[in-house]
Amino acid sequence: MDHLTVTEPASPNSITSPYGLYITMQWLRKVNGVNKYHWGLFLATGEPPNGQLLHATDLNRQPLDLRLEIRKVKDPRKSRTLVTCLQISTLRSMEIMEACAKSVRLMNPRHVPFGEMRWTCRVWVKEVLLTLDNGGYIKLPMTVDSLEGYCQAAADSHLDRIGNAWIYNDTRWLSSPPPQKPSTNQSSYYGPSEMVIDSTRDRRDPRSSQSHSSGQQYFGPKPMITEASTQRYYGPKPMITETSY
Numbered sequence: 001m002d003h004l005t006v007t008e009p010a011s012p013n014s015i016t017s018p019y020g021l022y023i024t025m026q027w028l029r030k031v032n033g034v035n036k037y038h039w040g041l042f043l044a045t046g047e048p049p050n051g052q053l054l055h056a057t058d059l060n061r062q063p064l065d066l067r068l069e070i071r072k073v074k075d076p077r078k079s080r081t082l083v084t085c086l087q088i089s090t091l092r093s094m095e096i097m098e099a100c101a102k103s104v105r106l107m108n109p110r111h112v113p114f115g116e117m118r119w120t121c122r123v124w125v126k127e128v129l130l131t132l133d134n135g136g137y138i139k140l141p142m143t144v145d146s147l148e149g150y151c152q153a154a155a156d157s158h159l160d161r162i163g164n165a166w167i168y169n170d171t172r173w174l175s176s177p178p179p180q181k182p183s184t185n186q187s188s189y190y191g192p193s194e195m196v197i198d199s200t201r202d203r204r205d206p207r208s209s210q211s212h213s214s215g216q217q218y219f220g221p222k223p224m225i226t227e228a229s230t231q232r233y234y235g236p237k238p239m240i241t242e243t244s245y
Contacts, residue, residue: 015042015049015076017169021089021097021138023125024053025155026081027162035156039122041129042076042085043097049075052094054101056124066107066119070098082165084158086151086173088129089138100131115145122148141174153178 015022026038040055053073056066076085091097104127105111107119116123126144133140140147154173158166 013077013167015044015051015085015167015169017044017087017090018046018048019090019092020044020048020087020169021091021132022076022085022087022168023151024055024076024085025083025151026079027083027159028081035152035159037083037122037152037155038081039120039125039151041097041101041125042073043091043094045094049077051076052097054097054128056106056119056121064118064120066121066124068101068106068124070101077165077167079165080163083155083162084166084168086154086168087170088140088147089132091132091138093137096135096137097132100135100137101128103131104128141171149178150174 020043022042022044024040024042026040028036028038030036038055040053042051042053044051051073052070053076054068054070057069058065058067059069061067076082104124106124112119113123113127126148129138129140129147130144132138142150150173154168
């Protein structure tokens with residue numbers, strides 16, 4: 001498998017790849033023996049570790065009432081829940097990144113990808129990566145479904161690094177195949193990145209899934225530390241954000 005060329009040695013301690021596109025994995029909790037994460041995308045500027053975080057969030061909203069949020073982040077590793085950042089490609093244009101992110105029809109039940117029951121942060125990340133790949137802006141090394149298993153395995157292997165995230169500044173995290181995971185039957189919702197990680201996905205019509213009741217409590221993590229003046233929110237409702245912990 002070809003790996004990204006980096007100008008500096010890969011470091012577990014900082015983001016060093018200019019214009020690197022990373023998948024971020026933030027710890028949520030364990031459900032039925034499976035670790036759950038909040039998934040996002042981070043695009044570094046020409047002066048890393050500065051960059052922008054893009055993710056589908058339901059912070060201060062009903063569970064899984066997701067909206068796109070784009071925010072400047074000085075250093076993703078300041079997040080108390082970040083487990084790992086996984087570089088998947090490079091992209092020099094934030095405008096292209098934002099356009100592809102906004103083009104995904106998040107929360108539209110008619111556009112839930114085949115094999116998924118509903119929109120989640122994980123599903124949104126996969127759709128954005130697929131949009132970038134289809135547009136020729138990046139070249140994915142495998143299908144997004146296969147990539148999902150590698151992301152899960154990489155995060156699981158560095159779970160002890162919560163709050164001191166392990167950074168991959170190249171694609172060597174894709175060198176070893178992920179372990180097989182048993183399927184689980186989930187009966188409760190525990191955060192914005194609910195997911196089934198093996199190949200035996202629920203093949204029901206995704207539009208038939210019922211929405212969560214309004215009385216459910218939110219169990220997701222706080223967002224990465226950002227500057228309030230740089231936050232941009234895309235949705236019909238105003239959003240309350242926290243700038244410190």
